């Protein structure tokens with residue numbers, strides 16, 4: 001695993017608790033995440049359970065971490081920024097593309113009614129499904145497949161979160177947004193992509209740029225041919241460009 005990962009030792013659970021408190025305060029609240037609901041959800045989800053065993057001690061650090069198969073768990077700030085931008089309420093039905101470790105899925109599930117999550121890589125989908133069940137999350141469905149096609153049987157969705165960078169927001173996902181629905185998605189092909197917020201209101205689609213970010217490439221029909229531009233494959237995907245501070 002990457003150099004960010006270290007083995008934990010004695011007193012691990014206290015240290016992880018403290019690291020999570022610090023993550024909330026220094027990485028999120030001080031950098032402009034204000035929603036009490038989002039901060040509470042990220043305080044409640046045990047992030048260390050979603051990283052490989054040798055990364056547990058680094059689980060709350062200010063960066064994405066490798067989760068295997070060339071994929072990453074997103075930086076905490078990125079998870080919080082995207083979640084906050086969705087403005088979830090408890091009865092919302094959410095679609096997530098790119099389950100990865102399932103960490104973002106878990107955060108969403110504490111803020112919404114139901115979460116449908118699609119992962120392209122079967123091995124990650126299965127691992128996330130088992131992990132989320134073991135941790136007691138019951139309002140989540142994970143399936144493997146091409147998330148660019150959405151989940152038509154369960155549509156429309158009040159919110160859609162895409163955790164991989166697409167050339168453009170896939171048309172099926174825009175179609176599956178409910179009236180009043182919000183989507184966040186990284187789009188573009190450079191070293192950094194635009195983090196877009198898309199909203200369907202009165203039948204019209206409004207699009208705005210929230211930030212710049214780095215994500216792994218979206219695969220499948222609406223994604224990229226492999227290989228993706230090389231600078232995206234350096235293990236830094238899943239983070240905000242505004243990576244100030246540090247630990």
Ligand code: SAH
Nearest residue numbers: 073074098100101104119120147218219220
């Ligand atoms: N939010 C996740 C990180 C996701 S990384 C976490 O916190 O762990 C992006 C994920 O998107 C990867 O697991 C990748 O396999 C997946 N992915 C890429 N293209 C996809 C597609 N077309 N459909 C579904 N998942 C896709």
